Amino acid sequence: MAGTLYKKPILFAVVVTVVILIGTVVMMVFPMLTPQMHPKLANLKPYTALQLAGRDVYQENGCFYCHTQTVRPLKAEVIRYGEYSKAGEFAYDQPFLWGSKRTGPDLARVGGKYTDKWHYKHFNEPRKIFTGSNMPTYGWLADHPVDASATEARMKALGFPYKKEEIDALKDKTKLDALVAYMQSIGTAVPKKPKPPMIAKGDKNPLVGDPNATAEGKKIYEMNCSACHGVDLKGDIGPDLTDKEWVYVAEPIGDDTLFFIIADGTKKDQEFEGRKAKGGMPSWGEFFGKKKIWSVVSYIRSLEEK
């Protein structure tokens, strides 16, 4: 039978089509109709009107030509960006914006990494934050109002829940506001894993009195911190590091606490020696390691008002 089938091209084509279609149904249609294949993380929320408008701005401007939004489960990526991407994060991403080219860094965990103020400054002038950045400036987006009716239509089409007030509130928002709101929403459904502390409470700076450490700390500061705390450490997006105020209270603070702030960053209402942080300081522990952080602590201490 098989031997004769090969000699009948039309019948053979029909049989091949049927076999491929069976494969297609099993591989595509079956998962499409199986709810377990479309996981949704428990704390994943649909985009708000403003965030969705920002997602449109992201697509309109081709941010995905330079940025991905997916962290692969590889050690180097997880160290650099955070928890790897889960299928259940993208239930409301239609279409998903994973991208495939990283001229700039992955953005899958950018939500909450910086303050809104940082994003405005960065979009206005990326090179004010990273001197070598080749990211284009997007400050002009602030001159373009969000198109509320387009966002409303999009929300209806995608079946997103929305309130009239939410759409009305878009009236005085610009495309830049929307983009920043979208940035802050990306990847926030995946909780950040707590990391083991790098030093013990009460540890002293082992580099105290070492002039090389202060010089090394200065270099690290200029590369990584000056964009937010100012070239002269007098504050900008982040607070003044030379005054006597630490986490909004004018009292001395331990070297160990400074270390923790730099290594782990701050979250809103997190306590440091009984003071409440407002959040917005990024974490540097994985990038720097202990010695570099202690060097920065030495540098800050060397300029602190006596």
Ligand code: HEC
């Ligand atoms: C030509 C390539 C390019 C394009 C287009 C581009 N970026 Fe970037 N982006 C970069 C590079 C390079 C960096 C790293 C240096 C920096 O932060 O400026 C970056 C950094 C960023 C960061 C900081 C990420 C982090 O974790 O520090 C954000 C947020 C960002 N881009 C958002 C956007 C958005 C939104 C758009 C579209 C409106 C966009 N970028 C378009 C190249 C690009």
Ligand code: HEC
């Ligand atoms: C994205 C902007 C940003 C960058 C970059 C940044 N910081 Fe911060 N930093 C902040 C903000 C915002 C706060 C206030 C945190 C809070 O209230 O929770 C802060 C707080 C601090 C504090 C506590 C200061 C005080 O007076 O209470 C220290 C110390 C500090 N940062 C050091 C550094 C060092 C060192 C670096 C570089 C390795 C750095 N920061 C990079 C934004 C930044």
